[in-house]
Amino acid sequence: MNNVFVICETEEGKVADISLELMTKGRSLANDLKCKLEAVVLGHNLKGLENELYPYGADEVYIGDDKRLDPYTTLPHTAVIVELFKETKPQIALLGASTFGRDLGPRISSALQSGLTADCTALEIGDHFVKKENKEYKDLLYQIRPAFGGNIVATIINPDHRPQMATVREGVMKMEVFDKSYEGKLNTLDIDKYLKPEDMVVKVIERHMEKSKVNIKNSSIIVAGGYGMGSKENFDILYELADSIGAEVGASRAAVDAGYADHERQIGQTGVTVRPKLYIACGISGQIQHTAGMEESAMVIAVNNDPGAPINKIADYVITGEVMEVIPKMVKYYKQNTK
């Protein structure tokens, strides 16, 4: 009761990275609150999955293993988790802001009449005082997220409803093993108890899961191009630089919209959030919606012909010049100095 809960998702038979990121965050919230960390995984053929969760500090793992829970459809997953939450009464519940979590989260929150905050970029514990009622709320979950097109950051709280639910995008939180030999407890859910025939009305006829080809999120160096690259052809030089220094190519939305790069490379509020050790922004102005997805990069190099470009304000190195002059030079001198 009154614990922190992570609703996990699986990918190719394993617990997805996003869920392990949330476990890492969940563990630290549970430590702050001096409560337990619990996790639930639903699906089919999940044997042994609890062992992937214990090292992240899971005290209780609930596994619901049933044919009817795979492939994922909204209604049976909602039915199980809503009942489980009525039984276990978590104070906090976290999900990935993935197509899974953004489909399931709102359905659960509506059924439980509890608040949900989407796409949080930070989660903290804090108090809240309501002057009018002279009422103090202790240890609430501060759900911090950009809102309004990324121009503001809002701190959202749910004073009176439980669980306090939040989704977080993949890559926003760190993923860190808590204790390799941590031991939790496994609870196997009797799925028959939770499902009704009317939960099974949606049928997946066909599904082909294509693993996304580009994996900018996992790259420690990103070379990103913006509208200032000027053309799809000019993007080639970015691939060349990325190839030589072991990076992936990312893009701003304006570059994606102009057809210079595919959508899956888009970085920012409506794209991927990245935190590489090095981010090279080429011909990117640095609008807030873009920087929201990369400002946690350890180091930023900006290449821009406008010395006043906003990106320069968050850059560690500002190279003022033409992208098509500067980037080939970067390739050339990198090669010269590493031979």
Place this chain on the structure above:
Amino acid sequence: MGLNIIVLAKQVPDTRNVGKDAMKADGTVNRAALAAIFNPEDLNALEQALRLKNRYKGTSITILTMGPGRAADIIREGLYRGADKGYLLTDRAFAGSDTLATSYAISHAIRKIEDVDLIIAGRQAIDGDTAQVGPQVAEKLGLPQLTYAEEVISAEKKKLVVKRRLERGVETVECPLPAVITVNSSAPACRPRNAKLVMKYKHAKTITERQNESEDYIDLTADRPYLNIEEWSVNDIDVDSKWLGLSGSPTKVKKIENIVFQAKETKHITSSNEEINDLMKELIANHTIG
């Protein structure tokens, strides 16, 4: 054979042009300060509805929107593109609603509309980017939800087939009607206004809009009932006001911060050979690259 479709559409502030003064002290948005537009993904939703209307004879499309009086613009915009009717849900009691209170109100408005086969909404609105209202409306109505839809493949014999675009692939799903769909921006863009329909519906107005017209305004709705945009308040939908507005919203805004760029010590470099060479050497030396 025809379907009775409701399209949920929202008028949103154009978040691409936000000024400092756009937030009110209570943490809610002062929409009046910004240009108001048809939420982009709701247009994708409308297009899916229009395609079904082209395909299934007798289909009718109703736009349902919740917002201030000027959100009637959204309904007119829908009529200009081929929708048949619109409801504007407007009341001070809705102000300050979070997604759950909004979904509560919308679901009760939908209950008032008879024989609904299909509810189509945009995946998310650009002012909040939450993607919650579609699924929450579905839950409140006890209907199945198909989110991230890219195409309605068919809606025949009370059975819906939809193609969904997920993070790492594509899924085709089937479910019984009625159901709720939310549509992605990867779906086809909405067709433009139709000039004939613009002529026909130019004077479509809500009762409040008609009352606010000057004295020489001639009300045509008696002869042309299609020019009336229905306006509903809390009293027209069967709701308990404690579930609306701020009191019906579990989430509260504690704090709003305007984003400021962090100030840092920055090194400035030109595009000269020496300086770029030095930079690359430095990055290699300190193991940033290589």
